[in-house]
Amino acid sequence: MAVFKQKHLLLGVTGSIAAYKAAELASRLTQQGALVDVILTPAAEKFITPLTFQSVTGRRAYTDADLWGGEAHVLHVGLGRAADLLLIAPCTANTLARLAHGLADNLLTVTALAAGGAGTPILLAPAMDAGMYEHPATQASVRALRERGVEFAGPAAGRMASGLSGLGRMLEPVEILGHARLALARGGPLAGRHLVITAGGTQEPIDPVRYLTNRSSGKQGYALALAALEAGAQVTLVTHPTGLGAPVGAQVVEVRTAQEMLEAVLGALENADGLIMAAAVADFRVKRVSGHKLKKQDGIPQIELEAAPDVLGAVARLRPGFSRLKVVVGFAAESQDLLENAAAKLASKQLDLIAANDISAVDAGFAVETNRLTLLFADGRREALPLMGKDEAAEALLERVTALMETYARSRTL
Numbered sequence: 441m442a443v444f445k446q447k448h449l450l451l452g453v454t455g456s457i458a459a460y461k462a463a464e465l466a467s468r469l470t471q472q473g474a475l476v477d478v479i480l481t482p483a484a485e486k487f488i489t490p491l492t493f494q495s496v497t498g499r500r501a502y503t504d505a506d507l508w509g510g511e512a513h514v515l516h517v518g519l520g521r522a523a524d525l526l527l528i529a530p531c532t533a534n535t536l537a538r539l540a541h542g543l544a545d546n547l548l549t550v551t552a553l554a555a556g557g558a559g560t561p562i563l564l565a566p567a568m569d570a571g572m573y574e575h576p577a578t579q580a581s582v583r584a585l586r587e588r589g590v591e592f593a594g595p596a597a598g599r600m601a602s603g604l605s606g607l608g609r610m611l612e613p614v615e616i617l618g619h620a621r622l623a624l625a626r627g628g629p630l631a632g633r634h635l636v637i638t639a640g641g642t643q644e645p646i647d648p649v650r651y652l653t654n655r656s657s658g659k660q661g662y663a664l665a666l667a668a669l670e671a672g673a674q675v676t677l678v679t680h681p682t683g684l685g686a687p688v689g690a691q692v693v694e695v696r697t698a699q700e701m702l703e704a705v706l707g708a709l710e711n712a713d714g715l716i717m718a719a720a721v722a723d724f725r726v727k728r729v730s731g732h733k734l735k736k737q738d739g740i741p742q743i744e745l746e747a748a749p750d751v752l753g754a755v756a757r758l759r760p761g762f763s764r765l766k767v768v769v770g771f772a773a774e775s776q777d778l779l780e781n782a783a784a785k786l787a788s789k790q791l792d793l794i795a796a797n798d799i800s801a802v803d804a805g806f807a808v809e810t811n812r813l814t815l816l817f818a819d820g821r822r823e824a825l826p827l828m829g830k831d832e833a834a835e836a837l838l839e840r841v842t843a844l845m846e847t848y849a850r851s852r853t854l
């Protein structure tokens with residue numbers, strides 16, 4: 441994803457059994473396009489080698505041997521200043537305390553001091569055994585570091601290496617990556633904006649065990665949420681339970697029916713700047729939902745349907761009441777007359793932009809990894825995007841949304 445591309449990440453690794461997970465983290469960050477330099481403390485070297493990190497990052501992994509070597513006096517300053525983010529994962533109680541007190545007795549802590557002094561953002565993922573994180577000494581360090589603007593990813597509660605349970609487990613690499621994303625995204629083009637994004641299909645109950653749904657996977661909506669977070673936005677993701685990992689930093693509201701989606705969206709729009717309706721909302725729902733499971737011996741059920749609420753239709757009606765709302769985007773899933781139908785929806789739902797999606801194509805639409813979107817704007821502009829991954833499509837759409845927000849802001853200041 442874009443926010444990591446060509447970013448210099450300095451990954452500090454300290455002496456915890458969770459150090460083995462740092463290799464996966466370094467690998468994931470590298471796969472996202474980041475340039476990852478690693479510093480191991482002497483204690484970390486007892487758990488994992490520099491070669492492990494060099495193998496997954498393709499870049500240098502430094503140790504205290506470098507601190508006392510030829511480049512010594514400038515290395516820490518250079519590394520600390522060049523970094524877009526200093527991430528220490530795992531960060532032991534010992535290193536946490538040292539950072540809180542400004543101690544600089546190994547390459548990592550001396551670099552952290554230089555980085556902090558240069559204003560480089562610092563993110564710590566603590567890892568320590570039961571009782572250590574809650575200890576007043578550690579808590580005092582955490583408070584002191586937070587006051588200085590240092591951010592924390594975790595720790596989580598769970599089972600420790602000692603077999604005890606408690607607060608102190610390092611977050612999983614994918615979650616730490618999510619926190620790093622938020623740290624890098626700060627100040628992005630959508631900073632200060634709140635976007636409500638819907639994802640997935642809805643589920644309309646027939647009886648306590650059955651429901652009507654559709655083939656939407658939620659992937660496009662989740663990709664949009666991620667792209668919005670990468671652009672620095674605050675994100676509310678309204679979704680059916682998809683099983684897709686929720687992006688770190690998004691406020692997730694789980695819904696099942698069109699009615700629940702309507703209520704969640706209207707509630708979130710009170711203080712939102714934009715809405716992107718990527719969800720495939722049911723058009724029809726069961727008129728009389730059975731309170732008990734329908735049984736075979738009662739014969740084939742005659743299920744009568746009625747209209748489900750149209751979320752975008754309601755937003756269009758209520759839009760004057762949403763004082764912050766600037767941009768509303770819809771999707772048009774069509775299997776015929778793509779552009780005509782999309783243009784009609786753009787007008788009837790009073791949208792600023794609609795992303796038309798030809799779901800009859802095998803490589804676009806529901807439950808596939810790619811989409812070929814044509815964008816239709818309220819001012820008549822049309823833009824056909826090539827076939828692309830849903831994450832790229834999300835980035836492209838977010839760029840247009842950002843531009844629409846800027847145009848809106850300019851029009852208000854004229």
Ligand code: CTP
Pocket residue numbers: 698717718719720721722723748749750751752753769770771772773774785
């Ligand atoms: N939508 C909605 N509420 C519904 C149905 C759809 O808000 N009950 C939104 C979708 O999230 C999408 C847009 O309206 O952004 C268009 O959805 P689509 O299903 O293509 O259109 P419909 O209005 O439902 O019309 P039809 O199904 O007849 O094509």
